[in-house]
Amino acid sequence: MNHFIVLAVLLPLRTCYTTHSQQESIVFPVTYLNVSKELAFQRLLVEWDVGKSAHDAELAMLFEIQVRRIGETTTVWTEFHNVTLDKSGDPLHWMWDSDLPLECMSHSVRIRSKAEASKIWSEWSPWKTVLGLDTLNNSGPQIFPNEKIVEEGSDLTLCCIGRKGHIIEEFSLYPAPHVFNHTNSQIGLLTVKNVAHQAVPHITVYCRESCTEEECYDHAVLFVGKPPNIPNDFSCETQDMRTVTCTWSQGGDTYLYGSHSPKYTLSEEFSQNPIPCTVTCSEQCSCSWDIGQQRIYNITMTVENPLGKKTATDVFDVTHRIYPAAPFQLWEECRDTEITLYWKYQNKGFELFCQTEVVQPDGKVKLHNSSDSHLHYASITLSGLQPYTEYTARVHCAAAEHFWRWSEWSEAQTIRTMEAAPSGKLDIWREITQVQGGRNVTLFWKQAPGFRANGGSISYEVAWEKEEGASKLERMSFSSACNSTRISIDNHSYRVSIMAKNDVNYSLPSVLIIPRGTEKELSGSELQEEQINGTDDGIFISWDPRHMYDSYIIDWCNFPTLQPCDLQWKRFRPNTSSALINSAAFVPGVRYSFRIYGSVGNRVSLLKKKTGYLRELPPLFDPKVEKVELTFNAVTLSWDSYPTDESQSGFIRGYHVYVSPIQEVCSLQGSRKHVLPDNSVLCKYTIENPEEKRYTVEHLLSNTKYKLAVKAYTGGGETPIVNFIYIDTPFNSNMLYLLVLLVIVPSLVAAICHWKLNWVKDCCCPVIPSPNKSKVLSFKEFKIGSEKVLKMNLVPIKYRRH
Template sequence: MQGDNREAASILDSPLGTEKTARLASDYDFNEKQTSLHCCTEPSEVHMRRDPMALFAVLQTTFLLALLPLRTYQSEVLSEPLPLTPESLNVSINSTKQCLHLQWTVHNPDYHQEFKMVFQIQISRFKASNVIWLENYSTTVKRNQVLHWSWESELPLECAIHFVRMRTMVDDARIPAPRLWSNWSSWEKADAQNSLGDHPLYVFPKDKLVEEGSNVTVCYISRNHQDNISCYLEDVLIYGRQLDQNVWAFEFKNVSFIRKTGTNFYCKGQGDPEGVVLLVSKVLEEPRDFSCETQDLKTLTCTWDPGNDTGLIQLPSYTLFESFSGKKTLCKHRNRCDWQVTQDSQEMYNFTLVAENYFRKRSVSILFNLIHGVHPMAPYSLFPKSVSATNATVTWKVYSIGSSSALLCQLQLLGEGKVIQQHNISVRVNGEYLLSELKPDTEYMARVRCAYADHFWKWSELISQNFTTAEAAPSEAPDVWRDVTFVSGHPTVTLFWKPLSKVHANGKILFYNVVVENLDEPSSLKVLSVPAPANSTKVTLNQSSYQIYVTAHNSVGPSPASAVAISGHPGNENVEEGRMNGTEDGFPMSWKPQSRNATGYVVEWCDSPQHLPCVLRWKNLGPTNTDTVISSGAFRPGVRYNFRIYEISTKRMAHLLEKKAGYLKELAPSYNPKVNMSNLTSHSFTLSWKDYPTESQTGFIQGYYVYLKSKTGEKCHRGFEKTFLTDNSVCCKYTIDNPDQKTFVVKDLQPESAYEFLVTPYTSAGEGPLDDFRKVTTPDEYSHILIHIILPMVFFVFVIMIICYLKSQCEVKLLELS
């Protein structure tokens, strides 16, 4: 065993304590007293046989006097120094562990007792005079005992010759001072290079196993002194120190883990490179979260977190030791170990888990009560039976623990991933429970877990089973609305209905029944069956009044009926349209009721009014609701939405109450109207345009801006204001705040001048695009006067010429006649 310190030889040369020889004398006196006492143990016999006893006393005294020189001789021998020189010193090399193993004996034929002895060991490197290690090794020695000691070298043993010698000294309390060292043994040579071949380059140690954070020394031996050797660690050139003529060493401190396959070190000269792999292990961690449990009171399972992998192919070993029983077992897994419970009624266990690898040991302990650590096995055979629309009976089985122990089982009912019911049941072998208040045609999950009832510690694993309740007739009438159009005085009704929610459908809807009843002819019924999943149908009626009923049907039966009434004549559509503004939540709106007997209200709109056909939507409200907020994921900014509010009478007849239009968010106009120019003069011209459809407007048009630009840079005319466009050009702008005004006369212009104009609408969000200006040039100031004079003169001359021509023709005719 390698020592932890080095001591100078002078310290060991100091005398050791001795024991006084008075103890031997004391022992002798005690024996003497015992002998004398023995002689006096039978006084009556002595009295009767006085002469024989006197002779025996003389002989006994003579015998004790003869023994006294022998004991005195023994005391004198022990008082002498015992220079026991070590013999048969043998040194062997373990290249794998880089260790020197020493074996020797201490032979002294004169003594058979055990002595405490100190062995001083010297180790030299390269030559005997170069001592690199001095250590004192203390032990108790028997006669002819073979002793062992090992020393681990930091430098690979193949890289240097080592010499070993030792001497001894008895360090026993029975030996008096002075205590002297024996003579040194002869030097024993340990040469690992004898086994090397004639290769020109060697690198050691081979496949060295080291722990992360430790230091390691690598060396190379070169047979060719003239060769230039370069060495690399992970392809990085490094430099070492020369130990001998052909030996160089490289010391790496605090080595780190790089990869599981090791860290590469190699050297190369003129021949092939030689190298080694340093296998670096991460530090073995102490096991964490160490705990034990049992599922059946027969086998204990202890688990732990082993921590990070050390990175070695050979995994650490784990041993489980129990101190009360003194038993231990080697674990087969790195994070779990099984322990068989004996039948000796042992309840308390004191476990120690020992993790061990090549470098170190780690241990952790736990005090465990068997009864307090029962983790039952998961239940099994979970099965729902007698499942109806609203009830279901669930059964399951459990593994028994002991002969009389009960389990506490927890039954959970889940719907849509959430626990909606939870029940605790005491179970020994079989469990059963009736689940009630279930919804028809609904998928549920039943889950069961159990715990030890005598001492709750941990729930078992969950087992689960899905089941679906039976269908029931739909519980709610469909939400129905209608759209009525009149063709040639006859109403055409399109009926719409919303699919029932799963909560109210109570099963798969197969079809819808539509019953049309003519109120003027009660015996006249028309029944339509519309297969699901259709949600509308069209009915053509005459000018009578009708009551229409819609029911949804599943495999069990029909839902309650929803009724709407249709009049044979158009209602009042002349209702003024109001405006409203949308918010982030939708369109808030309110209205004033017309009748006190209203049974409700319906708000109707289209989700995508810019697309045809209209996707009709509606919202039913109770008779006390006179305001609401209409929201939809289909609402978009810049789209105009039109809402119609109906009041429902007691006869289920719908009367239009109000119309409203609004934008969820107004946007600036995306284009400008097409403008016509007319009445161009030298001082004015007239602009006119048409309104574009409201469906294409991105906001409520509040008015128009008329822009006028002059190339001469003249001042803005009356009513215009100076403004700057986005290109920093100067422009004059006139504001028309009446959205119904569609004409504008531009006045006070200069003759023979070039102008540009633009008309753009504006909303609360901004104005239209400021591009596509049109150009116009005013005529000369007198050109219109000249036109008014010349045109009549030309016309007059033309008339005279015609008259003259006609007159000449008449004269020619007269001459011919004459």
Template sequence: MAAYSWWRQPSWMVDNKRSRMTPNLPWLLSALTLLHLTMHVNGLKRGVQDLKCTTNNMRVWDCTWPAPLGISPGTVKDICIKDRFHSCHPLETTNVKIPALSPGDHEVTINYLNGFQSKFTLNEKDVSLIPETPEILDLSADFFTSSLLLKWNDRGSALPHPSNATWEIKVLQNPRTEPVALVLLNTMLSGKDTVQHWNWTSDLPLQCATHSVSIRWHIDSPHFSGYKEWSDWSPLKNISWIRNTETNVFPQDKVVLAGSNMTICCMSPTKVLSGQIGNTLRPLIHLYGQTVAIHILNIPVSENSGTNIIFITDDDVYGTVVFAGYPPDVPQKLSCETHDLKEIICSWNPGRITGLVGPRNTEYTLFESISGKSAVFHRIEGLTNETYRLGVQMHPGQEIHNFTLTGRNPLGQAQSAVVINVTERVAPHDPTSLKVKDINSTVVTFSWYLPGNFTKINLLCQIEICKANSKKEVRNATIRGAEDSTYHVAVDKLNPYTAYTFRVRCSSKTFWKWSRWSDEKRHLTTEATPSKGPDTWREWSSDGKNLIVYGKPLPINEANGKILSYNVSCSLNEETQSVLEIFDPQHRAEIQLSKNDYIISVVARNSAGSSPPSKIASMEIPNDDITVEQAVGLGNRIFLTWRHDPNMTCDYVIKWCNSSRSEPCLLDWRKVPSNSTETVIESDQFQPGVRYNFYLYGCTNQGYQLLRSIIGYVEELEA
């Protein structure tokens, strides 16, 4: 701050006439005058240097300065400020409050009654912004959570511009004088008075000691270029618990985060001897009087019943229980679907086990924001990490659903969200009430009941068809959905008189998930007429009077039902001579015939009808050129070959006895096409080293002719 001052030299007059001085007197007077002037100027300069201007609202500056040396403070006449108004303010003391000056240097003149003047330059940069001492409106306590709530007025209306404010808050615990908490809090002053709030949680339960709070603040305004200083501290505001004469331990039934540190105090009228967590003793911390505390570091997850804290005094044992665990984990794998388009089921995995059970366990709330519907899930049982499920009834006509799942326990909360189109998240219930109804021997109607309102979607169902010794077949069927309905599907291309097992599962056509497979439904299809006649052979009896007709049982896929009997007929010149009925399981008929050329017909009959006839000629064409050959097989197989005979137009028949003795002969035969020249005969009854006779017959339009005889061994033994 630049400053200067001056003093007008008085004239020495006698009777209004100047007195004459000695030659040395003018020099002496000049020296005295210079000394006096220097002293006053230095005094004024020191006064200007001590000039101090402050403001608490940036609207008014409060300026003070000490009076110059030798001048009484009450001799100030006025102060003039050279600004656009060039204003002067009458004064009687060395203090003045002036409106805030515009940015830049301003010339200020202080005039004294004795004629002295001091001039200096004043700039906003030299002014200190010191806010008024703040006032605490309220200090309240939540003794259950050991939390303090502080409220105060920020006096934002006193400032001309929005500004940033920094508050420093200190908390003391009596009888300690050092703060246990010193916190900085930043706020915005909006130009109007606002009640500010601050919460603080004490490590030491509030019941254990008196707590005091004080605040101060400073303002950081971009519109002010001067010094920014802290206000004075507000008067202390106290909070304390009204104790009784009994022994008390705090906190009571506290839920804390596992791994955290905590302090437990015991307020007792008698001496406390020890304190412990579980079975572990902890050193006592003396607070005041007989009040003590113990400090627990890294508290582990509690057992289901909590962690016991015990204090032993001269007269008894006192304690509390602490429940240490975790806040809910973020719900994992949140997925929502519907089984019936009436209710939406959301499932999730809770993630990390919280360690808290009973009333402290996690409560889940499922909220759907479009319909406003919600549901609550609270599990009180033991600690598990299973999948949780919660259902919400659907709002009619609503397809898009926006779900938020919130898990809460005393230590916090966590959320997951999912948005779904419910028509694309259909996983139907298991189909029930399965029924099978015959349409014919190869087609059935398969039906099942499916609960749910599927009127607006199509269903895709899979029908599994299984029969013995066959690979499972799965067929897809798209069906128009209905409400709580029985669905029908025609299943074709089945085999007659065959035991089938049916089951079904369904999904939506857009596919989200299959339902589970239904139970199985067994069904036997109806019979159909046999598709083929039996495989037949004939032999003349040894006396040549009777024709013995043999027939092999029809395979299941050709019998198409249970064979009840066989009709054997003989015809000569297309006239039937005799009919014989043979009942299953007989496969042999003996007919007395002459050696004429008969056609033997064999028909298999079941409840649905008769098979096409199998025909064979009775005549055996003689052959005087029969060759005998030998064949050796391996294991239970014998490989036979022959030359092609162009005269054979029907087929070849290989006949043999499965027994090694001629009687009784377990006759067997095999028919092979006429263009074949080899075959493999296989039988489990073949034995090594045993000779078997094979006979090769050829078929023509007139009958069968023996072509050759083959002696076969499945394995020839060494002599």
């Protein structure tokens, strides 16, 4: 040891003469080591030194530091620490944060050193130990840490120290599902990975020794939270150039409350003084202070809790951060199409630019800008409004020179414009019925799309007079609840007008000319009614446009079978040639009739009549077969006149005739197969003429039982077959003639021939042993070569008369 001291003393004097090999062998062991603990941060504080000679040489040195826990065979931490010494001679320092509470176990530290130029390490210093509470004689088990604030997502190690001579039997967390059981140790350890916030204010730690007395238990609490978030909406502004208010949101929940909740402080860089304000928070935090003479600010807002600290800054000129107070005390002056709106505001010596929001009756919003201001109030005139209409208005303002943000809206004001005469015209229509000595005219009216009542109460006035010659003008008035009336006129041409009236004046009159005309001309009976088809959206109607008409009108009844039928009409522009008529009253299976009129100079002419269905349905009932005519191979069916008018649920397109034998599948020539739901097969014949009321089915079998049915069909199909007509075809008389001709006659001939056959046989083929004995044949034998040949001769027969 003395040898090293001498070298250390002489080193500064011989630095220039030390060889490289000598530098590699010089060591500077640790001469002083002290270890203490800072329990608030669970930190070991290590202080050591290597002697004055190393400091004087200002050596660059490397230290290896090891930490171990008493009772464990391996080190828990090893770290290399580089440092360049200086001549001050101050001791060296190092800190180590423990993941295990320092109270739980005794910790020891040792250090060795090496000059960077040397290859030789010094000897290890002796272990320096700081004792844990495990060495003390406690009165009961103790848990560390106790009431610790833990950051969510971190790892945590806890310990429970039992009394000497006792072991920890149970160590657990609630509600976290971690349980530690140990049966042979005074110290229990519990590690929780990725600590999560629970739906309770804190986590309870529970520890029990291997006994049941009260002193055998201990518990602690853990608070799991988050560090505060950076307030990203931090900003400052003024309403009156006297007070600055900074606002920000609290950010996400840190799960820490009470004394652990986030704390906010504000400071200002230019004045170097803390800002004298009290922070208030609900959902939004704020802080206010008097401006004084300062105009430029650099504000830093700091938020911190036990788990961390965050800051946000805002640099601004107060004159550019004016956020005016909301306008107040609105009042108005109204006319029929204009409103002048007034409001008051707090005049703080800066010019305002205001904006008025007007909500229209249809819900649309319009914005109007204004800068007209007086000493204590401002105003704006809103024009182009509708008479006797409610509008809702509100106002907000901003600084005119340096716009920062709009003020809050004023309270909304609902304003109604004044009344005016009704604008636009009523839409008028009529229905004419010929009666004895004249006509009854039912007048209908409704408000056209461009019509506006412009008043609170409205009534109607109907007037009519003859077009030619002097006649008295007739008038009738009706309340707003009426939309039709009936007048009686003679067969002259009349001019009918109708006006709407409110408390101010009349609207422009709507005029309709009722021309002279016969019942035939009025009804258009000479026009053929055309069939039309419906669609999913309505009933499509088209017509040929004519240049002389200034508009077209289509009328129809919503309920054709009722009286009144709820007559409806629509007008169309002169360049229109088609329309899709729809109504909530339209239903499938009902026939609707439409009349298309052309209008010119308030006179109308009937152009077309159309009829159709929204959707056709099958016929309501089947044709009734009145007559069945049978032959042995045909049947003729006749049915009475079948209705095809508007009482039907579709246009009758024709008929189907079905036929089949009772016992067999039908396969008649010229028919098509039709399969019933029960898989039986019928023959089907189609009659495409709805006027046809008779049909003959041919190629039937005689003496056979058949079933038949007649069905009408529409564009919506036909109803299922329920009832059949049953017939029996008669026996065919021609078959008896054929039977006699082909069976009986040949049989008689065969019998006669059989009777005569014996006589012929006796004459020609008697029963004889040799052909030579025949009465009619003779044979001679002669030879041809070596062959014998018989020659046959016919013997004449002598007939004997009886």
